[in-house]
Amino acid sequence: MAITQNKRREHILACLSPAPSNERIVRTAARMAAAFDCPMTALFVRTPDFDAAPPEDQQRLRANQQLALELGAAVETTYGDDVPSLIAEYARLSGVTKIVLGRSAAARRRPFGKPPLTELLLAYAPDIDIHIIPDTRARASYRPRSARETSPRSLLLNIAKSTAILAGATALCALSDRLGFSDANLIMVYILGVVLTSVVTTHRVYALASAVISVIAFNFLFTTPRFSFSAYETGYPVTFIVMFLTAYITATLAMRYKEQASQSARIAHRTRVLFDTDQLLSKAAGRDEILHAAGNQVVKLLGRAALVFVSENSELTDALPFAAPDQPMPAYDEAAERAHAAAALAQSKPDAQAAGAFLYFPIRMGEHVYGAAGIEPGGNPPDAAEQSMLRSVLAACALALENEHNDRAKKAAAVLAESEQLRANLLRSISHDLRTPLTTIAGNASSLLSSGDSFDAATRRQLYSDIYEDSMWLVGLVENLLSATRIEEGRLTLRTSIELLGDIAEEAVAHIVPKAKDHKLSIVQEDELLLVRADAHLITQVIVNLIENAVKYTPPGSSVRVLLKCEGADAVVEVSDDGPGIPDADKARIFEKFYTGAHSVADNSRSMGLGLYLCKAIVKAHGGEITVHDNAPHGAIFRFTLPLDAALAGAALSAEGGLTRE
Amino acid sequence: MNKITILVVEDDAPVRNLITTTLGAHDYRHVAATTGEAAVMAAASHNPDIVLLDLGLPDIDGVEVIRRVRGWSSVPIIVISARSEDADKIEALDAGADDYLTKPFSVDELLARLRATQRRLALIQNGGDRQSVYTNGQLAIDYAKGCATLAGEELHLTPIEYKLLCLLAQNTGKVLTHKFITKSVWGSSWENDIASLRVFMATLRKKLEKGPDSPRYIQTHVGIGYRMLKVE
Structure with missing residues (x-):
C-alpha cells in the first residue's frame, strides 16, 4: 500500500476480540506499526454480555491482550454495546488513522439484522482507513447474545402490555363484528395491535408472539365456524399467512425505527455534551481551570460526585472534589483514595479498576498521564453508555491539558531564549562601559598613593572628588543591573506589595535631591492615596531613573516636576522638565536597550542606555505603560501608568471611611 | 561629648x-x-x-x-x-x-x-518611653488622657490613627516593619490590613505634618515600614 503524503502521524488501532484468529490481526497491526514507525493501540470493546461468555473466550482475550502488550501496543478497553460507534469514537479522540479488524467481525450479516461492523465503522468514521484481515479459520465461537436486561420485572411488564393490547384489539374486533363490519377491518385492528405491541415493548419476541396469537385469535373467534380452529373459506390460510407476515414485518420495522430514534437521541445528547465540553475546555486557561471545567462537566453529565486527582511528575498531588448537584460531597479518605487512583493508573490489566469510594478513570493522552478522575459509584455502577461518555470527556480534557502543557513549554523556552540573549548583550556592554570609571578610579587612587604629597591641595581635592563621583556612578549602575537581572530572571521575581504611590515618589525624590543641587525638584500629588500593587524598589528605580535623566539632559537651574494623578483605572506618574526636549527621531527608539541617542552631553560615554529600557521593562512587568511626550513650551514629559487595584481601592475607601467616623 | x-x-x-x-x-x-x-x-x-x-x-x-x-x-x-x-x-x-x-x-x-x-x-x-506624657518637638501625647496635641492644639485622630501614633511614639527612632505594626494594631497581617495601614499612615502624616516647613515626624521606609523620628 502506498504511504500517504499526509503529514499527520499514523496511529494504528487493532480491534481485539476473543476469536482465535484475533492473534493474526494483532500481529498484522504490529507489523504495520513497525513499517510506519508509529504507535499502536489494541482496543477491546467490552459489551455488557461479555461477562456471560465462556471461560475459554475470556482466556483467549487475555492472551490476545498480552500479545498486543508484548508487541508494543497500548492496550485499552472501552465499555458499551454499540461496538462500531465506540471504536469510531475512540479512533477520533486518539487520532487513530488506520483500523485493523478481522473478517469474522466484518462479515456478520443477517437478514433484517444490523449492517456489518465495517459498514457502520465507515459510516461513523469515514476518514479512517479500515484494513480487514481475512479469516481462514473457524468462525468465532463467541457470539453476542441478547444484551437486553431480562429481569423478571421487565418480563412481566412486557407480557402484561402485550396481553392488554391484544385484549383491547380483540374487544374492538368483537364490537366491529357485532356491527357487521367485514373481516378486513378486524385484520387491520389486529395488525394495529401488533404494531402497538412492538412500540411499547422492549423486544421483538413480544411482537412475534403477538402476531401469532392475533392470527390464532382471529381464526378462533371471528371466522366461521366460530370458536374452532378450522375455517371453511378456502382463502383463509392465505389470509392468515399474509396477516401474520404483514403484522410481523410492520412490527419489526417499527421496532427498528424506535431503536434508531433512541440511538440517534443518545448520539445527539452525547454530541451536545462533548461539544459543550470542548467549548468549556477551550475557554479554560491553565491546568486548574481545565480540570475544573472537566470535573464540573462530569458531574453535570452523570449526576454523581467526582474526585479529580492532578498528576505531577507521575505523582498524584492535589485532589479536587466536585459534589453532585444539591448533595454534599461524600466523605472520603484522601490518602486512601490517592492510593486507589494510583493503583488504577498503574493497572496493567486494562479492564480492572481499583475499588475505593470512587471508581477511577485515567486522564491521559498517549504516554502522558495528567491525572485520574474518580466518580462515585453509589448504589449502581455507571453503565456502559455513561462510561463511554465519561471517557470521551476525559479524553477531551487530556487533549486540552496536553495543549496547555505544550503552550507553557513553548512560552518558557521563548522567555529563556530572550533572557539569554539579554544577558549576553548586557555582558558585552558592561565589560566595555565599566572600564571607563574603573580606569579613572584606579588611576586617580594610584597617583594619590604614589605622589599625593607632591600635589597641591586643590589638585588632591579634584582627584578625590573624581574618585567619589565615578564610584557613585558605579553604584547607580550596579543598582540598575541588579534590577535588570531580577526582571530578566523571569517576571515572577516581582516582589509586589501594596504601596502608596506618594511614598514611593517621595523616596525617589529624596534619593536624587543630594545629587541634583542645581535643579528644582518638586512633587505634585493631584490625587492622594493612590494604592498600587507594585514592587516598591523597582518602581522607585523607575522614578529615580526618569528624574536622573531629566536632571542629566537639562541645563542647571531647570525644574523637574513629578506629578501623581489618577486616570480611570490607572495611577499615572509624570516626570516633566523644561529642558530642550527630545527630538522626534529619538522618541521612538528611546526605550530600546543600549540606545543612547545623539546627545552631546559631556559624559555621553557614561550613558549605557540601560535606564529607560529598564523603566519600560519594569513598568510593563507591572502591567502599565510608559510613554514620552513634549512639554509646553519646551521640555519632555515621561509618563507611566500602573493599574490601580479595584479590591485595594475598596480597602482604601473603607479605611478612609474610618476618618469620618470619629 | x-x-x-x-x-x-x-x-x-x-x-x-x-x-x-x-x-x-x-x-x-x-x-x-x-x-x-x-x-x-x-x-x-x-x-x-x-x-x-x-x-x-x-x-x-x-x-x-x-x-x-x-x-x-x-x-x-x-x-x-x-x-x-x-x-x-x-x-x-x-x-x-x-x-x-x-x-x-x-x-x-x-x-x-x-x-x-x-x-x-x-x-x-530619661525613661521617656515610660512617662505618661510623651513629647517630641511640638507633638505631645497624653497616654493617660488618651489624646494627642500638636503645638498645643488637639489632634482629631480616629481610634486607629491614635493607636498607630502611640505605637510609633513608644518606639521613637526604631524602624517598625509593616508586619509588626499591623500585628500590633489589627492583630493580623492580611493584605487588606497593609492597604489600610498605608492609608491610615498617609492621613496621620497629613495631620502631623502640615505644610512643607513642618518637621517630619514619621519617616516612610518604602517596602519595609515606618519610623517615628525624634524632632529637636
Missing part, C-alpha cells in the same frame, strides 16, 4: 576601616569584631552603647547574632547589609534590630543614623 562606645561587627577589612576611621574622626569610641561569635562575646564584655552589625558574617548569620544579643540586652542595633533585598532587612528588624543601612552608604548617612540612635538612647535613659 560623644564618648559613647560603638561595637563594629564587620568582616571586610576596608569597610571596617572606613567605619572605624569615621567613628574616630567624630569622637566615638569603638570596639571591632570580625565574626558573629566574637560579636556576641564583645557585646557581653564591652557593654557597648550601639552595635553596628554587618549581616553577612563568615561564621553565623547576622540575624542569629541579633537574636542572641536580644536574649539579654536591649542595646540599639543598626544593621548594615550589602543585600538590597528587603526581606533580609525585615527579618533583621523583626528579630530586634532598630535600624538599617544598605551598602554602599555614605559617611553622612552613617553619622545621621548614629545621631538618631543616640537621641533614642537619651530618650530611653
Whole structure:
C-alpha cells in the first residue's frame, strides 16, 4: 500500500476480540506499526454480555491482550454495546488513522439484522482507513447474545402490555363484528395491535408472539365456524399467512425505527455534551481551570460526585472534589483514595479498576498521564453508555491539558531564549562601559598613593572628588543591573506589595535631591492615596531613573516636576522638565536597550542606555505603560501608568471611611 | 561629648576601616569584631552603647547574632547589609534590630543614623518611653488622657490613627516593619490590613505634618515600614 503524503502521524488501532484468529490481526497491526514507525493501540470493546461468555473466550482475550502488550501496543478497553460507534469514537479522540479488524467481525450479516461492523465503522468514521484481515479459520465461537436486561420485572411488564393490547384489539374486533363490519377491518385492528405491541415493548419476541396469537385469535373467534380452529373459506390460510407476515414485518420495522430514534437521541445528547465540553475546555486557561471545567462537566453529565486527582511528575498531588448537584460531597479518605487512583493508573490489566469510594478513570493522552478522575459509584455502577461518555470527556480534557502543557513549554523556552540573549548583550556592554570609571578610579587612587604629597591641595581635592563621583556612578549602575537581572530572571521575581504611590515618589525624590543641587525638584500629588500593587524598589528605580535623566539632559537651574494623578483605572506618574526636549527621531527608539541617542552631553560615554529600557521593562512587568511626550513650551514629559487595584481601592475607601467616623 | 562606645561587627577589612576611621574622626569610641561569635562575646564584655552589625558574617548569620544579643540586652542595633533585598532587612528588624543601612552608604548617612540612635538612647535613659506624657518637638501625647496635641492644639485622630501614633511614639527612632505594626494594631497581617495601614499612615502624616516647613515626624521606609523620628 502506498504511504500517504499526509503529514499527520499514523496511529494504528487493532480491534481485539476473543476469536482465535484475533492473534493474526494483532500481529498484522504490529507489523504495520513497525513499517510506519508509529504507535499502536489494541482496543477491546467490552459489551455488557461479555461477562456471560465462556471461560475459554475470556482466556483467549487475555492472551490476545498480552500479545498486543508484548508487541508494543497500548492496550485499552472501552465499555458499551454499540461496538462500531465506540471504536469510531475512540479512533477520533486518539487520532487513530488506520483500523485493523478481522473478517469474522466484518462479515456478520443477517437478514433484517444490523449492517456489518465495517459498514457502520465507515459510516461513523469515514476518514479512517479500515484494513480487514481475512479469516481462514473457524468462525468465532463467541457470539453476542441478547444484551437486553431480562429481569423478571421487565418480563412481566412486557407480557402484561402485550396481553392488554391484544385484549383491547380483540374487544374492538368483537364490537366491529357485532356491527357487521367485514373481516378486513378486524385484520387491520389486529395488525394495529401488533404494531402497538412492538412500540411499547422492549423486544421483538413480544411482537412475534403477538402476531401469532392475533392470527390464532382471529381464526378462533371471528371466522366461521366460530370458536374452532378450522375455517371453511378456502382463502383463509392465505389470509392468515399474509396477516401474520404483514403484522410481523410492520412490527419489526417499527421496532427498528424506535431503536434508531433512541440511538440517534443518545448520539445527539452525547454530541451536545462533548461539544459543550470542548467549548468549556477551550475557554479554560491553565491546568486548574481545565480540570475544573472537566470535573464540573462530569458531574453535570452523570449526576454523581467526582474526585479529580492532578498528576505531577507521575505523582498524584492535589485532589479536587466536585459534589453532585444539591448533595454534599461524600466523605472520603484522601490518602486512601490517592492510593486507589494510583493503583488504577498503574493497572496493567486494562479492564480492572481499583475499588475505593470512587471508581477511577485515567486522564491521559498517549504516554502522558495528567491525572485520574474518580466518580462515585453509589448504589449502581455507571453503565456502559455513561462510561463511554465519561471517557470521551476525559479524553477531551487530556487533549486540552496536553495543549496547555505544550503552550507553557513553548512560552518558557521563548522567555529563556530572550533572557539569554539579554544577558549576553548586557555582558558585552558592561565589560566595555565599566572600564571607563574603573580606569579613572584606579588611576586617580594610584597617583594619590604614589605622589599625593607632591600635589597641591586643590589638585588632591579634584582627584578625590573624581574618585567619589565615578564610584557613585558605579553604584547607580550596579543598582540598575541588579534590577535588570531580577526582571530578566523571569517576571515572577516581582516582589509586589501594596504601596502608596506618594511614598514611593517621595523616596525617589529624596534619593536624587543630594545629587541634583542645581535643579528644582518638586512633587505634585493631584490625587492622594493612590494604592498600587507594585514592587516598591523597582518602581522607585523607575522614578529615580526618569528624574536622573531629566536632571542629566537639562541645563542647571531647570525644574523637574513629578506629578501623581489618577486616570480611570490607572495611577499615572509624570516626570516633566523644561529642558530642550527630545527630538522626534529619538522618541521612538528611546526605550530600546543600549540606545543612547545623539546627545552631546559631556559624559555621553557614561550613558549605557540601560535606564529607560529598564523603566519600560519594569513598568510593563507591572502591567502599565510608559510613554514620552513634549512639554509646553519646551521640555519632555515621561509618563507611566500602573493599574490601580479595584479590591485595594475598596480597602482604601473603607479605611478612609474610618476618618469620618470619629 | 560623644564618648559613647560603638561595637563594629564587620568582616571586610576596608569597610571596617572606613567605619572605624569615621567613628574616630567624630569622637566615638569603638570596639571591632570580625565574626558573629566574637560579636556576641564583645557585646557581653564591652557593654557597648550601639552595635553596628554587618549581616553577612563568615561564621553565623547576622540575624542569629541579633537574636542572641536580644536574649539579654536591649542595646540599639543598626544593621548594615550589602543585600538590597528587603526581606533580609525585615527579618533583621523583626528579630530586634532598630535600624538599617544598605551598602554602599555614605559617611553622612552613617553619622545621621548614629545621631538618631543616640537621641533614642537619651530618650530611653530619661525613661521617656515610660512617662505618661510623651513629647517630641511640638507633638505631645497624653497616654493617660488618651489624646494627642500638636503645638498645643488637639489632634482629631480616629481610634486607629491614635493607636498607630502611640505605637510609633513608644518606639521613637526604631524602624517598625509593616508586619509588626499591623500585628500590633489589627492583630493580623492580611493584605487588606497593609492597604489600610498605608492609608491610615498617609492621613496621620497629613495631620502631623502640615505644610512643607513642618518637621517630619514619621519617616516612610518604602517596602519595609515606618519610623517615628525624634524632632529637636
